[in-house]
Amino acid sequence: MSSRTGRTGVGTTREGLRLLARGMREQRRFFTVAVLGSLVYGGLTVADAWILGWATDSVITPSFADGHLATGLVVAVIGLFMAVATLRALGVIARRLVGGVVNYRLLADYRRRVTRRYLELPMSWHHEHPTGQLLSNANADVEATWAVMMPLPMAVGVLAMLLVAVIAMLTADVVLTSVGLVVFPLLFALNVGYQRFLSERITRAQALRGEVSEVAHESFDGALVVSTLGRAGAETERFARVSAQLRDANIAAGRIRSIFDPVLEALPNVGVLLVVALGVERVAAGAAQPGDVVQVAYLFTVIAFPVRAFGWVLGELPRSVVGWHRVRAVLDAPGQAVYGDAAVPGAGPLALAVRDLEFSYAAELPVLEELSLDVAPGSTVALVGLTGSGKSTLASLLVRLVDPDRGAVCIDGRDLRELSHEALAGAVALVPQQTFLFDDTVRENVTLGLAVDDARVYEALRVAQADRFVAALPRGLDSRLGERGTTLSGGQRQRLTLARALVRRPRLLVLDDATSALDPDIEARILDALRRQSRSGGATVVVVAYRKATIALADEVLFLSQGRVVDRGRHAELVQRSTAYRDLVDAYDTAREQADAELAFDESRVPR
């Protein structure tokens, strides 16, 4: 990244400035207040020096000469210092607080925009982007984009401050001003150079910090493998290697800091010394008053630190631009899930028809080809096939998580693409292989905001065989799940996900290997309940399955291979005529026969 910003430094700066302009424009009102505050702060900081200079010449020196201090002057000194300090404090509050508000409002706004896109973009887009990247787009990248807005009001204020300072110096003495005209630009240039140097190294350290964290994550996640293969030592070496790289990168950044920080601190002091040296000549020549010298010297002390704000803004710019590119990639991503406005009339199980379906994730690798099928209302169909045969893809097409490249999926004769999103979600439900639970209560996880009473929630939980463990949770339906809540086992998560689909009383239910993590007897009970429900006119069921028990429930089996339905019929018929099918579903039986053969030698053979 550093080489890139190096190559296109000018372009980056221009882009960065455009980004700043965008931020200012979008938070116009707050930004203006923050800048005004900063201007007040900057101007009054200079005023402080001016007051001190004035006090030297008009209060301190005359009073020492006269031998008494006039009351009017006391009031003036206190009044001036306090007024300036109070006003400046208000400026500081406006600058820091409102400046912060600008930054935080931009963060909030862009997080909303990015997440809105996540909700609008089609699933195909989601499939193409790793979750880690999307999470960081909405968080770290948005933060990086606007980090530069935080010191911006301060930088604008400092600009004003420098201007006022030069004017103040000019009113004091032209020759002394020349020191400022040398020192300030130098200070400015050093700060910018500093932040640029540093920013490169910090970016590298940040990347390495990510690597250290990845190694730790991976190593701890694989703890069982690490320990059972006796590799803890080797893992430590691996971790030590990236840690050492991070250490060296941090030291490299530290070296830059060690050089620049003391120099930046020393430079204003050198300026003061120069002012004093030149000042003595000027006073000797009668061209300046001691107060002028004091004022200019004091200016150097008060301005030295604020000038750093420039470095912060310009140093942050390349990183902001990189963050902005990533955020823009989401905001400008083309595509949107488009829904029709048709409803699904009637009630009860739906007829499902799939016509000449074709689908591929990558252009030359078709996942489904010329796939057609019909499922009668109220029947249960099993999709059977080896891994990679396209079962899960078909399942997601049936509920329109993705759209086919060609062909159509219809329920009750209506193309899914004509339906409104609500109608679609109300009619069909998918229980996926991978479960996802929300960081919320059990009830919310099942209803997902659907207005149903607890009785109906429990009814769904009962069919999903989840009612008992939910009732056993300390707070029942109100128990919190997720990171800071109760941890559920894989099987329990699957059962909740199933209940989530059932509570909606779908008219087409698609189960994508949704019971894989369950004990066989629990699975059997769920399937039994589902079958009873579908027979009594609940839903049409399409189930992706491996287990024989699951398959045996189906009225019809579709045998998929390499994206096509290669055979279909009742389980018994398929077993009879298809060797490949028999091999697949009979694998367990084969194992059992083998066992029987071995056990034949046992004295106590039991009939089964």
Next chain:
Amino acid sequence: MSTVAEAPGGPPTAGATASDRPRSTIGSGELTSGWQTLRRGFQLSPALGRGLGVTLLLAALSTIGSSVIPVVVQRTLDSGLLGPSGVDRAVVWRYVGLAGVIVVLTTGAGYLMKYRLYRASEQGLADLRVKAFRHVHDLPVLTQDTERRGALVSRVTSDVDQVSLFLQFNGLLMVTSAGQVVVATVIMAWYSWQLTVVVWLCFLPLVATLRLTQRAMTTAYARVRSSVADMLSVIAEPVVGASVVRAHAIAGRTQDRIDAAIETNLRANVTAQRVVALTFASAGVAGGLANAAVVVLGVLLGLAGHLSIGSVIAFAFLVSLFVGPVTTATQVVTEAQNALASWRRVIGVLDTPADVVDPGAAGVTLPRGSLTARFESVGYAYPDGPPVLHDVDVLLPPRARVAVVGETGSGKTTFAKLLCRIMDPRAGRVLIDGVDLREVSFASLRQRVVMVPQEGFLFDASLADNLRYGQPDAEESTLLAALRDLQLDDWFSTLPAGLVTEVGQRGESLSAGERQLVALVRAYLADPDLLVLDEATSAVDPQTELRLTRALNRLLSGRTSVVVAHRLSTAETADEVLVFDAGRLVERGRHAGLVATGGVYARLHASWVAQARLSSNVSGESAILEQ
């Protein structure tokens, strides 16, 4: 590993949730005071303390640079510009020259001090990081409480980073600020103790309320942190749960939740910013007050003959040395506290005793060859939890093929883990070839006993690297041979890039079943004398599994194998079946005998057969159709 509450006579109830079980502890540090934490922290990272004296001395020197300026101003004014005999250039130039030399020297000292500090702190913390990482791998919590792995990761990442930030910025700032305030006070007092007291009085309210403002800031930032956590969790919904949100058409609801979390975060941030702005602003007001007091009281003191003009001006310069430290004090103290808390957490990890300790060089090295394992009255309980395994006595003879069965939570995985010394028993002992596992060196143990856990965990590397994880110098030909031996060449040929296939993070580019295959080959390559499979093929498709099981049975014939089985077909062919129920070994023997006994195994088996019967009936029908 929860125990199952068995309803008498009824079907087994669902396993209790993981949260019911008491969580094993990671120490968060018993140290209460900041000093104790610092002392222990320096003890654990000796590199931090090395040369610290010199660094502190340099730090003291570097603060003099700024303090010398007010003195020069005073001297110049009093004896140069406003001197009794008019402007005295020689005096001024002498002071300026001297001060110039001092500034250059202190700048040099500043560079040395900072660079030494960066080097020492980074070295010390890198050591601490690695030490903690190594120790975490010995902590039982790592394999027992997977939900808390994230917390352990942050111990060796962000917590250590926090300490390093503290040492290099806020900690340093505390030291130099304190130095600056002390030096400024000394110089002031040397000019006029009365005026020094006045300046201190002006800043006193801020110092006195430091505790208060710091507490307000701590609360505000704690609120920000928790709002960030909430926000990140809901932002994950449309990303990780994209298909759920889409399938149930809850985009509107999701957006509302996100917007609410973002709004809460915005509010928390603004509140925190308010505290920061107020502390910053009040320091400026105190500075103004001090300046006014200095001028007015300085003149009055001067008139009384206690103070020169130059000294009064010098005071104004000295006051500015106060403003900086006071401005940042609240923030510095708040962050110092956070950093100390982080440090305490890292120390807490290191001070948590390891559960499983490698006897190392003192350990027994066992000769290779067929292996006997024995459990002697073994019991196990998670820390502060109820026992999950009681009184297990069993002998696994050499070359035996043992199947372990039982319901979820019956203790079968605990049994497997104890056998591989993933943890140590609370009672009794586990022996291999007559030697207590605790006395066997890890190098020897891990060579002889290898476990394949249920989740086929892969590292983000090539397939070859993953295969040779337990056997780092295995040749490519060895890897290919192993794939062939296990009859996986069919599967292997489907991988377009072969051995150099990148498996992705946690192996996510492969399916769950494929990951298990890789894990199995990996274990096979490690060439153990005892192989323990914990439902290691649960996600593999049945055809492949069958082939694989046959191949394994053949290849492992000279070794001992223990298979924790999900499917009872495994148990039917085993030399011995161990049946676990509610943490006890309740039955053992061969399949047929156990079925005949009519106990727990018979019940499990009946339920499994009932499942299969659903399809047997259909097959039966087909048989009829055939005739």
